[in-house]
Amino acid sequence: MDAIRVEGLTKRYGDVLAVDAIEFGVPPGETVGLLGGNGAGKTTTIALLLGLLIPTAGRIVVLGHDMATDRFAALARMNFSSPYVALPNRLTVAQNLRVYGHLYGVRHLERRILGLAEELDMTSFLHRPAGQLSAGQKTRVSLAKALINHPEVLLLDEPTASLDPDTGDWVRTWLERYRDETGCTILLASHNMAEVERLCSEVLVMKRGRIVDRGSPAALLARYGREDLEEVFLDIARDRRAARAEAPV
Amino acid sequence: MRPSPVRRVWAMMYRHLALYRASWPRLLELAYWPVLQMLIWGFTASFVAARVGTSAGTVAAAALLGGVLLWEVALRSQMGVAISFMEEVWSRNLGHIFVSPIRPWELVAALLGMSVIRMLGGVLPAIGIAYLLYAFNLFALGPILVLFFANLMVMGWWVALGVVSLILRHGAGAEALAWSVLFALTPFAAVFYPVAVLPRVMRAVAFVVPASHVFEGMRAALLHGVVRWDQLAAAILLNAAWTAAAGLLFARQLRQARVRGALLSMGE
Numbered sequence: 001m002d003a004i005r006v007e008g009l010t011k012r013y014g015d016v017l018a019v020d021a022i023e024f025g026v027p028p029g030e031t032v033g034l035l036g037g038n039g040a041g042k043t044t045t046i047a048l049l050l051g052l053l054i055p056t057a058g059r060i061v062v063l064g065h066d067m068a069t070d071r072f073a074a075l076a077r078m079n080f081s082s083p084y085v086a087l088p089n090r091l092t093v094a095q096n097l098r099v100y101g102h103l104y105g106v107r108h109l110e111r112r113i114l115g116l117a118e119e120l121d122m123t124s125f126l127h128r129p130a131g132q133l134s135a136g137q138k139t140r141v142s143l144a145k146a147l148i149n150h151p152e153v154l155l156l157d158e159p160t161a162s163l164d165p166d167t168g169d170w171v172r173t174w175l176e177r178y179r180d181e182t183g184c185t186i187l188l189a190s191h192n193m194a195e196v197e198r199l200c201s202e203v204l205v206m207k208r209g210r211i212v213d214r215g216s217p218a219a220l221l222a223r224y225g226r227e228d229l230e231e232v233f234l235d236i237a238r239d240r241r242a243a244r245a246e247a248p249v
Numbered sequence: 250m251r252p253s254p255v256r257r258v259w260a261m262m263y264r265h266l267a268l269y270r271a272s273w274p275r276l277l278e279l280a281y282w283p284v285l286q287m288l289i290w291g292f293t294a295s296f297v298a299a300r301v302g303t304s305a306g307t308v309a310a311a312a313l314l315g316g317v318l319l320w321e322v323a324l325r326s327q328m329g330v331a332i333s334f335m336e337e338v339w340s341r342n343l344g345h346i347f348v349s350p351i352r353p354w355e356l357v358a359a360l361l362g363m364s365v366i367r368m369l370g371g372v373l374p375a376i377g378i379a380y381l382l383y384a385f386n387l388f389a390l391g392p393i394l395v396l397f398f399a400n401l402m403v404m405g406w407w408v409a410l411g412v413v414s415l416i417l418r419h420g421a422g423a424e425a426l427a428w429s430v431l432f433a434l435t436p437f438a439a440v441f442y443p444v445a446v447l448p449r450v451m452r453a454v455a456f457v458v459p460a461s462h463v464f465e466g467m468r469a470a471l472l473h474g475v476v477r478w479d480q481l482a483a484a485i486l487l488n489a490a491w492t493a494a495a496g497l498l499f500a501r502q503l504r505q506a507r508v509r510g511a512l513l514s515m516g517e
Contacts, residue, residue, distance in 0.1 A: 013509070013510070043513075044510070047510065047513055050348040051347070051348065051507070052344060052347055052348060052507065052510070052512050052513055053507060053508070053510050053513075054504070054507045054508045072350045072352060073350075075348060075349060075350045076350040079348075080345075080348050082344070084513075085341060085342075085344035085345055085513065086340060086341040086342060087340075087342060087345065088264065088268075088336075088340040088342055089340060090268055090271065090272075090340075091264065091267055091268065092267075095263075095264075095267045098260075098263065098267075099260050099261070099263060099264045099267075100260070100345070100349065101260075102256050102257065102259055102260030102263065103256075103257050103260040103261075103346075103349040103350065103351055104349060104350065105253060105256055105257075105350075145345070
């Protein structure tokens, strides 16, 4: 059974079709990437999966729980990180993690906070207000919040946006290790092609609310005859796939 | 792992209490307006009582001070809920809260808990000042005071739920209501005068405002030493009806916010 199952998912805002009848599944322990440009529908899809948005049509099942009728049971077993949703700036890192630890009913919470601080190299700023941290430090705090409840499903919306290459690489390495050690299922929305290529076993390419292509990074590269996913992305974004398919090889 | 509702409610209260622990200006702000109001109206009442110079003047002064103190209960209760919710909007934290397993009623329970703490932090110092400076003892009203307090708190809460619903509908642009909305009801609440002095149309509005019945009851207790159970019953019934209406409005606006995607985008 898939950890995440999406069937006919549609979200419409008035005349705008933000997500158009998409279907996909994410097997347990896999990392699947949602790839697409701005406005492709990635963040909307993540918000629908989290229950922050009510779909216009379709069905979402996470860890066996239907999100329309049983979302709180699923939410207790999943978590989410995004640089676009902040944590209270005036609370310290430890206080923020305590709030979310209580919300998720984490056992031995203080031990868990110290463990995460150690793992994510946050010990030196654990008692500093979240608003005084650098972008890289905030990303680590956001990850710590997302991991506080040992989630079985992790939704990440552009987790390395606005990070320098070194910090971005550190986050990606850390996510790979976490997934391999815990068997966590990850859905990753990004327009960082290198990140998607490195972390994901399957890629769903979104454009104007629809999944226009899918497959492993290697399969996509082969299908488009390209060297990296960035070129594949540009082919799809600029509708060059048909032209390339017709071009003599 | 089986998260309990009590722990989730505590999580949201801890979030606000931690803010107060770290900031003395926030603590000071709790008592600032109630104390200022008590100083201004207390000296005014003392002056009037001294000029009139009869027992009627003293009783009128007591009714004025009682009105000031009890109205602060409703005001602080309303602001306690609405401003605690606004803190989440200002910090753009609603997205994280609503993807956690907290139920909407648990969030409301946490807001009400914070409202009680904020109200007591503001009103208790004002009650102390009334006693020390003007020899006015609000507790002399007796056990009935508990019902006055409870009714005014509940009125503050359903007004605040209405404000939160408007913020969910219109975003942070509606935040001015968090401070101002109950002041608009003051003329109809009959805090400082009997409902009978109002024009007929205003009397009709005052009739459906629970506070007007509480203050009629307070004046009956202070001036005549009687408990007006009819007024208290009216206040309780009206509060029950308004609370149900505000609860339905909140549930509807929260759902609409999830339809529109407002929980992700709402912020400063």
